[in-house]
Amino acid sequence: MSEVKAEAEKAKKPQQTPGTTSTTATKKPASGSEPAKNADGTPKLTNKELKELKKQEKLAKRAAQKESAGIVSKVSAEQIAQNKNKKNQPLPVVEKKATVKKPEKKNSLFSHLETKEHRNELSLNQSQTLTQIHPSIISLTLKISSYSIVGSIPRCKAMLETFTQVISDYQTPEGTTLTRNLTNYLSLQIDYLKTSRPLSVSMGNAIRWLKQQISLISIDLSESQAKTQIIASIDDFIREKIEYAGKVIIDNASQHITNNSKILTFGNSQVLGDLFLHNHLVLNKTFQVIIVDSHPLFEGKALAQKLSASGLSVKYVLINSLSTTFQDNIDFVFLGAHSMLSNGFLYSRVGSALIAMKAKNKNIPVLVCCESVKFSDRVQLDSVTSNELADSELLIPEENKGRLNISLRNFKKNHEAKPEDTQSETGKKGKQQQQQQQQKKKELQQQQDAKKDDFELSNWKNNQYLNIVSVMYDLTPPEYIQKIITEVGALPPSSVPVILREYKSGGAN
Template sequence: MVFELRRVVGGQFHPAVVKFGLQMHRGLLRGSTTRVFGLLHTLSQVLRDYEAPAGKELIRDFDATVLKPSLEFLHRCRPLSLSMRNTVEVFRQTLFGMENTQGDNEVKLKMLEHIADSTEFIRLAREQIKLTAAARIVDEDVVLIYGYCALVTSIVKYAKEHLKKEFKVIVVDTGPDFEGKLSLEELCCAGIQACYTYITALNVVMSKVNKVILGADAILANGAVKGPIGASQVAMVANSRNVPVLVCCETFKFTETVQTDSFHFNELGPESELLNLTENLNLNPGSTSAQIKTLNLKYDVMPGDFVSALVTEIGMLPCSSVPVVTREHFLRRA
């Protein structure tokens, strides 16, 4: 696979890039934040080992000969998430902002510092979100969570273990990945009273829920939330029963893209996950499976009006505040 990709993209890659690409390709890195951490770590390793050829300028050469092809390679391993694109954009902006800096070593040191700062910033943001969101959980709550999101499970666990709240959690899961099992396992280990259900039962369980907490992969400039596939359905049913929906998301995931449907920038899972005709069907698979297509989307876009509040490290915000926050970020960097 790697060789094939190398041939397509052309050129040699740093071992860290290849390793990270394969990890993404095999789905070993769960969650977009994990992948952003991975990306930052990879970038720091690549940058550290990079020496500008004689007579070339470090910034431009690094960008053209190392960064761009590496990202192209990574993108082919697995499409870069919006939060990764954001991270790359900020990285490049910072890089080009150093054109006046003297000495290649100085630039490299400053960039490594930037990467370390970014990593720390994300870590602290998650910590802050955990505190803010956990404070919203009160005794006798019934909290609904969907699939697996490390941030959301950490919030629920914090509310139980540190704030000593007594509440119940309903874990809603869906195929083909059944990531909710991971959440359930973690919650059970933490001693939280949890109930497990399938996404089709949403309407039935929602009557007992009084808070929905979701994670997100990105928040778009029109207030839409890009989350794991099915999250918008959870929010929709919650909305129909007037149950508040909290979406936990770090502000580095706020993007300037706008989207009104789920088809752009999506990822497709393997067809075999949905269509495994050999099992438990008495129909003739050979003749019919060719005519059956599958659409195994991995993300969906939730309209902003389903969301009661975004929980971010800078506080609880409405979805309409996203463009303001991204502009502030931009101005601060400039």
């Protein structure tokens, strides 16, 4: 177990390095950038900056040590060393760039969370190791980062399936054993995968399990035998922990769906979609499903489409009409989960908590369907401290962003530049022309103003006072949840740690 944890920590560390650089870079400009410059414009290092540089060095050293300990190839160690040199020298320049890019934003409530930009930087930093990444992992990373694979179970399943491919293509380098090197190789793949989105709890659990499986393989087995054994156990895992687990949950949850009942659900949970379809198509029950959805991801749309195509009666509403929706006589609220935390909190798509609260106040039972892979030993008390940031750009209406925007902006820039140039040339000419130009300028400005209104929030990143925040998950307190349905039975939220213990001890066997 401790080994596994160490692995996880290792996996986390490289993330921190670029994270710290960028945060320091963004924090700098307000206080440091002006006085830091000498008269000739060369950057002068303040004490603070020196300290940071030292920090960077340390981190780089640590990273180097880790890498050399982990992956055998000397090349990567050299690369790290190079990196280290690079990092030491041009750091102040990078900081300057950052000042131009972004004004400091304060008080954003979620500023401690890792942004997409940080992750992008991370993937850039990893570009040297890109050659070692399996192409199927790259494609999976893309799919996950573009939200074309969403939901913790689909992501986990896709990841495991990709791993079988990766493992079957894997060849142990000379001088090491499969047990030792494969885990490192996989860690590398996982690090890359993390640049798309943070790993889901189910993915983390699956990875931990897989690494343990790999470490348990006896050294006597030949490489191909070992690989087939691992792949077989991955297939078993998918079947047992995801597919069969889903079926058991559906069997258990079906008892709550009766004819003419009204069921409310939020977003799009894989297992819930299957549950409704199973009850409608196989068990021939007639009932209504109310799907509550939220901007900007609209995951519920897919579920609504799937269910209505099968002939089930569906009501589709957005989360702002929650109170009106709850005036119907709803029998049950079914929620999906991203994770169940050890203190009984449900960590799920943002908005779930609002619905659970509303249901609790209306005395409607809230049932959570959750596979036991999603159980996490983490504890958390509120949604702000630890969460995943979603893409804030999604909140800006389509027409205000994208390529159109850039081309318009360029257009604007060109027009802004022109009149100034011409004015300097014609400065000595007659007054009439000047007046004309001024008029033109006014007109242009009016046009620009009009355009600015059109842009609305598209350049919010340059606005010091504006923040657009969207996160992926929120926490539902255990008081709101009546029952959690898992493949190991139905239980109250307070029993989550019990299952965790059982599950862990089962996994160790």
